[in-house]
Every structure is written in structure tokens, then in C-alpha cells.
Amino acid sequence: MAAFFLRRSIIIQKEKSEKEKLQKEIELNYLKQQVNPHFLFNSLNSIYALSRQQSPETPEVVMQLSELMRYQLESAKKDMVLLKEELEFIENYLLLEEKRLSNRCNIEFVIEGQVLDFTIAPMLLIPFVENAVKHGALSTNNQSTIDVTTTITGTTLNFCVVNSKPSLTVAFKRKGTGLENVKRRLQLLYPNHVLDVEDGEKKYHVNLAIDLKATQAKTGS
Amino acid sequence: MMKIGIIDDEILARKVLEDYCAKIDNFELVVSTGNPLEFVNFTQQNEVDLIFLDIEMPELNGMEILRSMINPPKVILTTAYSEYALESYNYGVVDYLLKPVKIERFLKAINKVSASKIIQPKKDRGSEELQIKHDGMPVNISFKSILYIQSFGNYLKIFTDSRMYLISETLTNITILLSENFQRTHKSYIANLDRVNKATRTYVLIENNKVPVSTTYKVIVFEKLKILSKL
Numbered sequence: 393m394a395a396f397f398l399r400r401s402i403i404i405q406k407e408k409s410e411k412e413k414l415q416k417e418i419e420l421n422y423l424k425q426q427v428n429p430h431f432l433f434n435s436l437n438s439i440y441a442l443s444r445q446q447s448p449e450t451p452e453v454v455m456q457l458s459e460l461m462r463y464q465l466e467s468a469k470k471d472m473v474l475l476k477e478e479l480e481f482i483e484n485y486l487l488l489e490e491k492r493l494s495n496r497c498n499i500e501f502v503i504e505g506q507v508l509d510f511t512i513a514p515m516l517l518i519p520f521v522e523n524a525v526k527h528g529a530l531s532t533n534n535q536s537t538i539d540v541t542t543t544i545t546g547t548t549l550n551f552c553v554v555n556s557k558p559s560l561t562v563a564f565k566r567k568g569t570g571l572e573n574v575k576r577r578l579q580l581l582y583p584n585h586v587l588d589v590e591d592g593e594k595k596y597h598v599n600l601a602i603d604l605k606a607t608q609a610k611t612g613s
Numbered sequence: 614m615m616k617i618g619i620i621d622d623e624i625l626a627r628k629v630l631e632d633y634c635a636k637i638d639n640f641e642l643v644v645s646t647g648n649p650l651e652f653v654n655f656t657q658q659n660e661v662d663l664i665f666l667d668i669e670m671p672e673l674n675g676m677e678i679l680r681s682m683i684n685p686p687k688v689i690l691t692t693a694y695s696e697y698a699l700e701s702y703n704y705g706v707v708d709y710l711l712k713p714v715k716i717e718r719f720l721k722a723i724n725k726v727s728a729s730k731i732i733q734p735k736k737d738r739g740s741e742e743l744q745i746k747h748d749g750m751p752v753n754i755s756f757k758s759i760l761y762i763q764s765f766g767n768y769l770k771i772f773t774d775s776r777m778y779l780i781s782e783t784l785t786n787i788t789i790l791l792s793e794n795f796q797r798t799h800k801s802y803i804a805n806l807d808r809v810n811k812a813t814r815t816y817v818l819i820e821n822n823k824v825p826v827s828t829t830y831k832v833i834v835f836e837k838l839k840i841l842s843k844l
Contacts, residue, residue, distance in 0.1 A: 429694040430669065433694045433711070433712060437629070441629045494623070494624040530671060532672065
């Protein structure tokens with residue numbers, strides 16, 4: 393009996409220290425590349441162009457970028473953030489990319505169900521969206537689509553990203569360390585998650601289901 | 614009139630450069646596109662003197678366009694953020710602009726394009742140097758250091774051991790300034806035969822650069838190489 397508890401506590405401690413280690417790594421990564429410099433300077437260039445034309449859109453785009461950057465800086469320090477904030481961040485990101493891509497990409501961002509005061513680990517969802525933009529829209533001159541649908545049923549979050557696949561891409565590589573990182577984090581933070589990836593002929597689907605209840609207890613601060 | 618092209622996949626980024634170009638008197642914007650392939654097709658039918666080229670683009674990026682063009686126009690690279698600055702020097706780009714670009718910085722880049730001109734023909738055939746005006750400054754290039762000279766439009770690229778000079782001049786005019794070791798090998802090339810490492814039916818190899826030899830010049834090139842004991 394004693395041996396069992398001892399082993400169990402060792403396992404728990406090991407898990408805990410791995411989580412801590414991972415958290416440190418993530419923080420470090422954020423510090424290293426808080427904002428993707430391409431994204432930042434391209435966005436600034438869009439704003440520069442809009443302000444030169446004295447476009448009435450300018451103030452809005454400046455706010456989107458500033459909110460996005462602030463969130464990236466602040467969420468890096470936290471274990472958990474409000475789901476609402478994480479989704480707003482994704483929306484800001486998509487709005488900025490939509491501006492950059494002009495009419496090349498149709499972006500849909502839909503939230504179904506009540507966001508309430510659910511919390512989520514920060515930056516968990518964005519890599520799927522970034523990948524959709526990178527591989528679905530930025531890699532082609534043709535018209536592309538990205539649909540991001542968030543559905544909350546009870547305490548279950550379904551996060552679904554669908555992007556059109558460019559027909560003319562020579563080598564469609566779908567790897568990248570970003571996604572590997574997320575998979576590791578999901579494994580540790582949401583061991584019961586379900587991640588479905590469907591690499592179709594014309595579309596690329598990612599569907600992530602996680603239970604928000606497991607982490608809701610920590611809210612309040 | 615200088616014929617200008619703009620290649621950038623972001624409309625807003627193109628808009629800024631279009632506005633800037635409209636401010637320059639002798640600039641004529643002939644193509645502005647977000648599609649690199651469209652640009653490559655355009656250049657096959659039309660002449661372009663200077664392009665503003667974005668690096669990160671779908672399907673064919675700026676560096677790939679540069680690598681693919683045999684006779685590229687003058688190039689000013691534009692990018693939001695990049696690690697390509699060093700590599701770009703290998704392609705003899707005129708300048709490298711970081712977006713957003715200040716108009717002052719833009720003008721500076723433009724001046725680099727127009728400032729490269731020959732000072733005056735030098736009659737003294739005994740000279741060991743080619744005197745040119747580059748970036749507004751007189752430069753002496755020793756004949757020995759010149760590998761080959763390539764023309765495109767009204768401009769010449771002079772490739773030396775250390776770098777490439779871009780000047781406004783024609784191959785015919787520059788011939789009289791060079792020593793007899795320099796030979797026209799092709800409609801668009803003059804080679805320094807003294808620097809030839811290897812010769813084949815269609816090109817001569819000069820420090821890893823294949824300089825094309827056309828049928829018109831083949832006989833004279835080979836005769837001269839024999840005299841120089843290169844064959």
C-alpha cells in the first residue's frame with residue numbers, strides 16, 4: 393500500500409515537473425518570438441498605407457494590432473486565460489490577416505453557444521488558425537477560404553478550422569514545430585482532448601474537442 | 614522614361630509604392646501585380662527597367678524570380694522583415710528596402726539606380742584600369758579583377774572578383790575602354806579571356822560563371838584563347 397502511494401506520488405510529481413518545464417519553455421518561446429516579425433511589420437505596412445490614404449479604417453486596424461500584441465505579452469505570463477479573450481485574440485488576428493490579404497481570402501469566424509466565464513490555456517488554439525492562413529491563403533494567389541467555428545456545448549469546446557487547399561502548391565508540407573508544440577501541450581493540459589485532422593482533396597479540416605470543466609476550478613483570479 | 618514594375622502580393626503595400634513612383638518625373642509604371650507568374654509572363658513580351666520586388670510571396674518568391682530571370686531588370690527588393698539581405702547581394706540588387714518604407718529612403722534607392730554612369734571615355738589604351746562613375750563616385754577597376762561584363766537594356770553589369778557594378782552604358786561603348794584581353798562572346802556579354810578557366814562549345818567558364826559564347830563570336834574567341842595559351 394505504502395509503495396503504491398509512493399509510486400503514485402512520484403508519477404504525479406514527475407507530471408508536475410514536466411508541466412512546469414513545459415510552461416517555462418512556452419514562456420521562453422513567447423519571449424523569443426512574441427510576435428512573428430513578418431506579421432508585425434506587414435501589419436504596420438498595411439496601417440501605413442491606410443493612414444497615407446487617410447482611410448477611416450485606420451484607427452480600427454491600429455486598435456486590432458495593439459490589442460493583439462498586448463494579449464500576446466500578457467497571456468504569456470498566465471496559466472489560464474478567459475476563453476472569451478483567447479477568441480477575441482483569434483478574431484483580431486483574422487481581421488488583420490484579412491486586411492493584408494485584401495479580397496484574396498474569405499474568412500468566417502463563428503462562435504456558437506455561451507462563452508460564459510470558461511477558461512483555457514493561452515495560445516492553444518491560435519496555431520491551428522495560423523497554419524490555415526499560412527498554408528491555405530498565403531501560399532496561393534487564387535481565392536481561398538478559412539472557416540473558424542467555435543462551438544460550446546455544455547462544458548465541451550469544439551474548435552473547428554477548415555481551410556481551402558491551394559491547387560498549385562508544389563510541395564504541400566504540413567509540419568512545423570508550432571503544431572508539434574500544441575500537441576505536447578494538449579497531451580499534458582488536456583489529456584482527454586480529441587484532435588481530428590482530415591487532409592481532404594480540396595479542404596483541410598482540423599477539429600479539436602476539449603473539456604473546459606477540468607480547468608474551470610482555477611478561475612477567479 | 615524608366616519603365617517600372619512592382620511585384621508584391623499585398624495590395625496595400627503595392628499602393629504605397631505606386632504612390633511613391635507617381636512622384637518621380639521620369640518613372641512610368643508599366644506593371645503592378647500581386648502575382649509573380651503574371652510578372653514573369655509580362656517581361657517576356659515587354660521591357661521593364663527597374664522592379665520593386667517583394668520577397669515573401671505565394672508560389673514564386675522574390676528570390677526565385679531573381680534566380681529564374683536570365684536578363685533581369687534592375688531590382689530593388691522590398692520586404693517587411695527578412696534574413697535575405699546577404700543572399701540578395703549575390704544577385705546584384707541595387708538596394709534593399711524594409712517596409713514600411715519612408716519616402717526619403719525610397720528616393721535614396723532611386724538615386725542609386727540613376728547615379729551609376731561612366732565619367733568619360735579614356736583614350737589611353739595603355740591603362741590598366743577601367744574608370745567608371747558608380748553611385749556618383751569615380752571608381753577605378755583594375756582590368757585584372759574584371760571577370761566579365763553583361764548588358765541588359767541600356768545598362769551594364771561589371772562583375773569583378775569582389776563585387777558587381779551596375780552602370781549606365783552600352784557594350785559597344787565600353788569596348789574601347791578595355792584592353793585587348795576583353796572579347797565580346799555574345800550579344801550581351803564581354804569576357805575577360807585572361808580569366809577563362811575552361812572553354813566549351815557554348816560557354817567559357819570564368820571563376821564558376823558560365824559566360825555564353827554565341828556562334829557569331831565562337832571562332833574569334835577560340836583564336837584569342839589559343840594566343841593566350843588557354844586552349
